[in-house]
Amino acid sequence: MFAFSEENKERIPQVLAKYPTKQSALLPLLTMVQRQEGYVQPEAMVEIGKILELSPGYVQSVASFYTMYHMTPTGKYIILFCINISCQLNGADELLNHTAQKLNIKVGETTQDKKFTLHREECLAACSNAPMMRINDDYYEDLTKEKIDQILDSLD
Numbered sequence: 585m586f587a588f589s590e591e592n593k594e595r596i597p598q599v600l601a602k603y604p605t606k607q608s609a610l611l612p613l614l615t616m617v618q619r620q621e622g623y624v625q626p627e628a629m630v631e632i633g634k635i636l637e638l639s640p641g642y643v644q645s646v647a648s649f650y651t652m653y654h655m656t657p658t659g660k661y662i663i664l665f666c667i668n669i670s671c672q673l674n675g676a677d678e679l680l681n682h683t684a685q686k687l688n689i690k691v692g693e694t695t696q697d698k699k700f701t702l703h704r705e706e707c708l709a710a711c712s713n714a715p716m717m718r719i720n721d722d723y724y725e726d727l728t729k730e731k732i733d734q735i736l737d738s739l740d
């Protein structure tokens with residue numbers, strides 16, 4: 585069962601007012617759901633479809649196109665580890681393996697305490713500071729194993 589929080593219910597008309605058609609607010613509403621729930625479940629897509637007059641299938645097709653939206657429950661911190669060319673040439677594969685080992689999970693999994701979810705990601709447009717990863721909304725660049733350990737240990 586999904587329901588927008590009271591706060592988000594109040595925000596929805598403000599979001600819709602920013603766009604020429606209500607359908608244009610699809611990505612912002614998907615983002616709103618993901619920030620509220622941590623992922624976008626099917627019931628939320630139905631609800632968004634009702635608000636925007638879009639079919640649930642259409643909402644799902646858009647949501648599934650973008651790797652930033654998650655269709656299954658995630659950890660508190662979602663790590664998107666860039667494995668594209670600049671990051672790869674600077675050791676991303678080894679650093680990703682190090683991160684997975686440190687968290688004791690495989691790529692795509694969530695830690696047992698639901699704190700971290702680890703994903704590979706394509707270029708996140710911080711190539712000049714490769715290798716890098718994004719955790720939720722923050723970028724972490726010029727990574728080394730030591731830096732990754734410090735970052736992960738510093739997150740509550």
Ligand code: FES
Nearest residue numbers: 666668671710711
């Ligand atoms: S290749 Fe990693 S940020 Fe562009």
